[in-house]
Amino acid sequence: MLYLVEHFYSIQGEGRYTGAPSLFFRFGGCNMKCEGFACVEKAADGTEVLGCDTVYAVNKEHFSHNWIPIKSAKELLSILDLYELPRHVDIVLTGGEPLIYANDEVFIEFLSALHQHGHKITFETNGSLAVDFEKYPIYQECIFALSVKLSNSNEPLHKRVRGEIIYSIASKAKEAFFKFSIDADSIDLGLEDEIESILLHSPRTKVYCMPLGGSKAEVEANTEPLIEFCKSKGYNFSDRLHIRIWDQNKGV
Numbered sequence: 001m002l003y004l005v006e007h008f009y010s011i012q013g014e015g016r017y018t019g020a021p022s023l024f025f026r027f028g029g030c031n032m033k034c035e036g037f038a039c040v041e042k043a044a045d046g047t048e049v050l051g052c053d054t055v056y057a058v059n060k061e062h063f064s065h066n067w068i069p070i071k072s073a074k075e076l077l078s079i080l081d082l083y084e085l086p087r088h089v090d091i092v093l094t095g096g097e098p099l100i101y102a103n104d105e106v107f108i109e110f111l112s113a114l115h116q117h118g119h120k121i122t123f124e125t126n127g128s129l130a131v132d133f134e135k136y137p138i139y140q141e142c143i144f145a146l147s148v149k150l151s152n153s154n155e156p157l158h159k160r161v162r163g164e165i166i167y168s169i170a171s172k173a174k175e176a177f178f179k180f181s182i183d184a185d186s187i188d189l190g191l192e193d194e195i196e197s198i199l200l201h202s203p204r205t206k207v208y209c210m211p212l213g214g215s216k217a218e219v220e221a222n223t224e225p226l227i228e229f230c231k232s233k234g235y236n237f238s239d240r241l242h243i244r245i246w247d248q249n250k251g252v
């Protein structure tokens, strides 16, 4: 079963297409927890759940009662009619980890219909789940923002960095770029070696580094050290506009 957490029409807040008007579909569930990002969200029963800034789209146990079960591609496609969208608006599939549904027939049908209608499709993914580009050629038409997790996520290396998957996505997709979330402390802890070892799996793929944080204050605190880091390494700095503008509000 496919679960949708929320949908909203906004601008892309980070990465290569920052500023592009985009319709977001946030899917529920993830193969990681990323507790190292230390964002806390209160569940309905009062439990404080630790994780990333979208922990409400990751933690099934505490938040799935708010997720929408999706049984058909039509249900997802009908969401486009709820908005006054420009023709061929960009579609961003995020989560959680949207690729946990990579082999789901409803998901594939949804992607194919979006592509047929001329939408640019971008996945925001942790890049650790295999995509079958041969069985499902629709993925060859998609863009992948590879937000490969670093050690600051507290996820084990073998789980977060899957070289063969990174290479496969970067070489078979229409387009791919790396996107890393970085805080000032991690820069001091020699994070560049980690990033460089990930880049070895796809050396020509562009790199965007974003300030880590689930709130405007955290993003602002990490911005200047990260800009200096990007300048020294030749990476692209990417803001996180949605957090800077709307802070911790969801659905924007």
Ligand code: SF4
Pocket (backbone or CB within 6 Å): 030, 031, 032, 033, 034, 051, 052, 053, 054, 055, 058, 095, 096, 097, 126, 149, 153
């Ligand atoms: S992989 Fe992404 S969505 Fe999943 S827990 Fe980590 S930061 Fe959150």
